[in-house]
Amino acid sequence: MGTRVRQTPVVDGERFRQALGRHAAGVVVVTGPGLVGLTATSFTSVSLDPPLVSFCVARTSTTWPDLRKAATFAVNVLATDQAEIASRFSVRGIDRFGPPTSWRPGPGEVPILDGTAAHLLCEPYDTIAMGDHWLVVGLVVDTGLGSPAVPLLYHRGRYGRFNPHSG
């Protein structure tokens, strides 16, 4: 399956957004040296061997030009009580790493956020132009687990928590 050559009309934007609104996702903040970072729900695992993960970043992102220079970056998996952090890292023109954000320098001067469910330390593996986004693939070189194990979720513009079926 290669890049599709368009023959038939694609779905209209509103119907596309409505369908995506039925999808829930975990929330991550991707951080890099120079104190850059942005919130993303497009994170997913890609491969176990080698260990690869991916996220998509908009071509319009003002963070991406700095993040793409990173020799190492971190995917911070937000915990259920970190909705405020998610919002902070999606707003332009503020110091995203200022209080109440709490972080520590990791390997390669990569900022690691405190209080997360987990983080994955990655080296850039591939970056592919994909429509109006970049598809960024990272090779996971290390991971860390936080004590809050429950991840933050995002669905139809709202943050929430996973509520498992009983039994």
Ligand SMILES: Cc1cc2nc3c(=O)[nH]c(=O)nc-3n(C[C@H](O)[C@H](O)[C@H](O)COP(=O)(O)O)c2cc1C
């Ligand atoms: C819950 C949530 C999920 C987001 N997911 C993504 C994403 O997957 N990719 C992306 O490029 N932007 C995503 N954004 C938007 C970016 O966080 C935000 O637009 C961006 O950080 C704007 O600032 P920038 O110019 O520094 O990129 C998301 C925002 C929120 C609130």
